[in-house]
Amino acid sequence: MSEAVSQPSSNNKVSTKSLIYIGVVFLFLYCFFLIINLPAAWVVEQAKQRNMLPPNVNISAPTGTIWQGEAQYMRIANINLNKVKWELSATQLLLGNIDANIKVDNSRQAQSLSMSGNIHLPIAALSPAQTNHAPDSGNPAEASKNIITLDDFKLRAPANQIAHYLTLPIDANLQGRFLIDIAQAELDITASNALRCELMQGDIVWQNANANVYGQFINLNAMDASLSCAERNVTMAFNPNNKLGLDAVVKLVDNNQITINGVMKPDASLPKSVHDAMQYLGKPNQQGQYTVEW
Template sequence: MKHSLKWGALGLCAYVVFLLIKLPAVQVLGNLSLPPNIKLQGVKGTIWNGQAMNATVQGLPVSNIQWTLEFWPLLMGKISANISAGNIRQADAIAFLGDVSFSSDRIQLTDVQAYLPTNLMISLVPLPFPVNAQGRFKVQVTELDYGQSCQALKGNGQWLNAKVAGVEGMIDLGNFTADMVCENNNIQLSVKEPNSFGLTANATIPANFKFSVSGRFKPATNLPAEVHQAAQFFGNQDAQGYYTIKF
């Protein structure tokens, strides 16, 4: 009798393990309270190795999300996974690769690399006039710890092959680089010279993602006249020839 119970218990355990391994992602995620700014569509595969055809993250469209979920963090109420999304070769789409952990009120990123289309990101910035821009933003995050606010951040960003539309075509601006840190519990991006715009600026990104930017710039003399004319929308130059940015 004991022998039969032993084998029955082992069989039951094996069955439970099998169910856990094959647990469909669509069933689990359908009953999971994801952060309100994350929506998934076309979910398939298992919860451990799954895929979502499309997603919306903070209002931004992301395609072909794939993940590998770790088991042990689940015992502590935390989801931890290696996630990839998009196609790094597709310049007009978001691409992402890195390790992500989150609970109900906290998200952590480790060794993340992301590419973001310029036109999509520019649309989120409250510029004083419409700008048609090209290129890609490249973001590398070594560490991010974000709860209700920014707790820790180490990373950098680049605007690669930056271009803006002019009367006679696209105007090449080169590359821009920014450092990323936490400051006063907000994400802070700092751009410094040298660059073709003579731009030095700090961008603050609070929890509601309503950007604020302050700084100054002085377009290089070799840029087209229309660039210098457009710069006048920002007001008068100071004694050093710089325009002030604040919005």
């Protein structure tokens, strides 16, 4: 009789365990689907309220989810971006990194900035407070680095917008458009006043190249250069087949300043003022080229 009574108790025990297991599974699935469908608008609003966004970042009208969404407008520092689309890696985010495929779709508008490609960076790199202001010793072991990695990255931007962030050797208003294609790059942004180049493979084209130099309009057609690293500086090696005859290496150094080392021989079709200005570069070599150093 006692055995007959104990049997239902065993069944009830098994049934309770099954219910707990099923409940845990459903709770896990509910949390999982809640996270993967987390609205981008809600996340951005919460970040704004808690001052979690860097002060130089503004995001407007986000739609979609945090993992795959779009913002009608985004401002980073002084750069305005429209129709920004992204896809985020959840695994990398849990590891404290941002791994995203982005697209800013204004490629058909010559005066707008557009970009696309894969970006990987630590979340700490977005915060100015995390920037290491110590001098760059060149020893990776002395301090952690904030490395931005770019893969299959394309940037299209008006020439005057890019020039605004550079210290040029002459007072010139650049016109046209820069087309930058980067197959792969690793950039160290740990130092606040410098961009250290760890790896760079790509090229840059100055399309419809025009320059207004001291009131003189100069049509250069197009210029192109290959991108690489030299002494941890981003380096451009110009293709000499251009109207300036510029065969030079340009380096981006501290505080967005540039150095130039090479030669140039302006095409005969360029204005007389360009040829007259060559006298300030000294005497030409046997090939008629003038040394350019700055």
